[in-house]
Amino acid sequence: MVIEKQKKDKISILLNDLDSLQSYINDIFTFAPLPLCFIGPSGVILEANPAFIKFCGFTFDEIIGKAIEDFFKKKEIEKIIKETKKKGSVEGKETDFFSRTEKEIPCQVFARPRKDESNNILGYFLSIVDLTEIKRNQREARAALINILEDIQEERDKAEEEKNKTLAIVTNFADGILVFDKTNSLLLINPKAEQFLEVKAEDIVLKPILKLSKISSLASLVKILRKKTKEVSREELEAKENLILEVSILPVLRGKEKIGSLVILHDVTREKLIEKMKSEFVSLAAHQLRTPLSTIKWIMRMILDEELGIINKEQREFLEDGYESNERMIYLINDLLNVTRIEEGRFLYELTPTDIKEIIESTIDSFKSEAKRRKIKIEFRKPKEKIVKIILDSGKIKIALNNLIDNAVRYNVSKGRVIITLRQIGKEIEVSIKDSGMGIPKNQQSRVFTKFFRGVNVMRTDTGGSGLGLYIAKNIIEAHGGKIWFDSELNKGTTFYFKLPIKNKKIIWQKKY
Amino acid sequence: MAKKILVIEDDKFLRKVIKRKFLGEGYDLIEAIDGEKGIIAARDEQPDIILLDLVLPEINGFEVLTRLKKDPQTSKIPIIILSNLGEEENVKKGLELGAADYLIKANLDPSEIFERVENILKK
Numbered sequence: 040m041v042i043e044k045q046k047k048d049k050i051s052i053l054l055n056d057l058d059s060l061q062s063y064i065n066d067i068f069t070f071a072p073l074p075l076c077f078i079g080p081s082g083v084i085l086e087a088n089p090a091f092i093k094f095c096g097f098t099f100d101e102i103i104g105k106a107i108e109d110f111f112k113k114k115e116i117e118k119i120i121k122e123t124k125k126k127g128s129v130e131g132k133e134t135d136f137f138s139r140t141e142k143e144i145p146c147q148v149f150a151r152p153r154k155d156e157s158n159n160i161l162g163y164f165l166s167i168v169d170l171t172e173i174k175r176n177q178r179e180a181r182a183a184l185i186n187i188l189e190d191i192q193e194e195r196d197k198a199e200e201e202k203n204k205t206l207a208i209v210t211n212f213a214d215g216i217l218v219f220d221k222t223n224s225l226l227l228i229n230p231k232a233e234q235f236l237e238v239k240a241e242d243i244v245l246k247p248i249l250k251l252s253k254i255s256s257l258a259s260l261v262k263i264l265r266k267k268t269k270e271v272s273r274e275e276l277e278a279k280e281n282l283i284l285e286v287s288i289l290p291v292l293r294g295k296e297k298i299g300s301l302v303i304l305h306d307v308t309r310e311k312l313i314e315k316m317k318s319e320f321v322s323l324a325a326h327q328l329r330t331p332l333s334t335i336k337w338i339m340r341m342i343l344d345e346e347l348g349i350i351n352k353e354q355r356e357f358l359e360d361g362y363e364s365n366e367r368m369i370y371l372i373n374d375l376l377n378v379t380r381i382e383e384g385r386f387l388y389e390l391t392p393t394d395i396k397e398i399i400e401s402t403i404d405s406f407k408s409e410a411k412r413r414k415i416k417i418e419f420r421k422p423k424e425k426i427v428k429i430i431l432d433s434g435k436i437k438i439a440l441n442n443l444i445d446n447a448v449r450y451n452v453s454k455g456r457v458i459i460t461l462r463q464i465g466k467e468i469e470v471s472i473k474d475s476g477m478g479i480p481k482n483q484q485s486r487v488f489t490k491f492f493r494g495v496n497v498m499r500t501d502t503g504g505s506g507l508g509l510y511i512a513k514n515i516i517e518a519h520g521g522k523i524w525f526d527s528e529l530n531k532g533t534t535f536y537f538k539l540p541i542k543n544k545k546i547i548w549q550k551k552y
Numbered sequence: 553m554a555k556k557i558l559v560i561e562d563d564k565f566l567r568k569v570i571k572r573k574f575l576g577e578g579y580d581l582i583e584a585i586d587g588e589k590g591i592i593a594a595r596d597e598q599p600d601i602i603l604l605d606l607v608l609p610e611i612n613g614f615e616v617l618t619r620l621k622k623d624p625q626t627s628k629i630p631i632i633i634l635s636n637l638g639e640e641e642n643v644k645k646g647l648e649l650g651a652a653d654y655l656i657k658a659n660l661d662p663s664e665i666f667e668r669v670e671n672i673l674k675k
Contacts, residue, residue, distance in 0.1 A: 326637055329638075330563055330566070332658055333566060336658065337569040337662045338569055340661040340663070341569065341573065344663065347572075372658075434640070
């Protein structure tokens with residue numbers, strides 16, 4: 040009896056447990072966020088949880104009794120059921136779900152059979168995982184990845200194209216190009232540079248500059264390169280016979296750091312030849328013009344000096360006018376020659392330490408007779424102490440002084456004054472030439488140092504000047520690293536000043552070729 | 553005894569003026585119209601001084617100067633270049649080749665040329 044009771048109690052407990060389990064499963068079934076359903080062996084839906092109902096878009100009543108194949112492609116769901124039967128389960132088979140409103144919702148299907156005690160299949164549990172979100176994320180991620188890859192490819196293509204373009208430009212450039220790295224190893228040489236220097240790229244690329252200097256055609260270029268590599272510079276190089284190159288060296292900078300240098304070789308042979316021909320032409324033309332002028336000068340001077348007989352006052356007057364006109368012509372030719380040489384950049388010649396006081400004195404001396412004739416007093420105010428010698432081209436400084444004093448005398452009033460002052464101010468020598476002449480009109484002052492400038496007031500009274508004197512003077516002073524300027528008041532006079540540095544670092548030497 | 557001057561100059565007018573000037577000053581004067589004739593005259597006549605033009609037909613003045621300075625028979629004769637080539641390169645070259653002075657025709661009067669000749673002869 041007792042045993043019977045014990046058995047009964049146990050069964051009752053077990054039944055109780057079974058009830059709890061049943062309701063627990065029911066709860067899971069009901070509240071699980073995953074769409075779940077139970078279908079009979081023939082594929083008819085017998086049970087569905089709220090998540091499934093929501094997912095397929097029908098009501099509970101509509102669903103119960105509906106064939107599961109209405110929600111899938113027939114073949115696919117048949118395959119899933121068959122596989123479940125055979126293998127005991129299907130885990131996450133990917134397929135498409137057809138809801139009431141949407142077709143082909145991507146999903147994963149999990150399936151398990153439900154069996155009775157004798158292993159007969161009572162039906163199947165199906166759970167469905169909506170893959171829409173995941174698929175979309177995957178799609179987006181893939182699209183993003185593809186975009187990134189495409190962008191990278193595009194950038195790479197662009198870079199490649201740019202590189203090819205740059206290379207094509209460098210290769211076909213009419214000038215020679217060489218690129219050196221920071222350590223002065225040659226990185227690149229284009230065909231034109233190879234041709235100019237008679238070298239082959241493969242023999243010299245990646246070689247340090249020192250090794251390059253051993254190649255004879257490169258030696259003189261290397262010399263230029265080693266001299267200055269810090270800033271942009273330009274130099275002429277006679278690479279071989281009949282080939283003059285202008286070598287430009289430019290630093291290649293990244294930010295402020297120098298990462299290499301770029302060398303450009305430009306063929307200036309033709310320009311140089313033309314320049315030389317022009318210079319020879321001017322020099323020859325000047326010679327040819329001077330010869331007859333010399334004859335006229337000499338003959339008139341001998342007549343004026345009465346070496347060929349006595350002349351009367353009127354004859355002398357006319358001859359003197361003729362002599363003076365001839366002299367102007369000679370000066371004009373000298374001026375034109377000087378201007379040509381200034382423009383060729385080979386003007387300064389011999390630079391020697393010179394006492395500028397002596398140059399001023401001798402220049403003043405050469406104006407003695409002219410000043411006397413025009414009744415002009417020239418005064419030289421020089422410092423008592425000795426002035427240091429400065430390095431200059433004395434011939435050229437004399438030309439500059441001559442032009443300035445000539446203007447002061449020529450464009451002065453009768454009985455006027457010219458005061459020349461020499462001073463040392465700090466590290467500079469200053470010379471001023473002050474006249475009591477007609478002055479330069481205000482509206483013309485900015486053009487005073489330009490070529491062929493002549494003041495309008497001057498042209499009325501004197502037709503002799505070439506308009507080149509001040510242009511030449513300015514070029515001479517500036518070539519010595521000096522400065523020239525003036526102040527002027529109409530009908531009161533003009534003062535020209537120039538300054539020359541005592542220690543002259545900025546001298547522009549004549550170009551040699 | 554009168555001093556003897558050789559003038560190597562191709563321009564007949566210039567030659568004429570120089571001749572008149574130096575004859576007037578009591579010099580003996582020999583003329584040569586080109587370089588080759590000038591070199592022969594220098595050798596044969598042994599002048600006290602030579603006035604030499606630079607732009608000459610056939611051989612130019614620099615070559616004449618070089619040859620006269622090389623030849624022991626004429627190397628001692630002072631030579632003054634009298635030319636209208638005024639570039640400093642020419643002046644320098646002339647003096648380096650042994651010219652005693654370099655005069656630019658258009659910048660000087662006959663009497664100044666005469667003075668420069670006298671100066672050289674006094675040395």
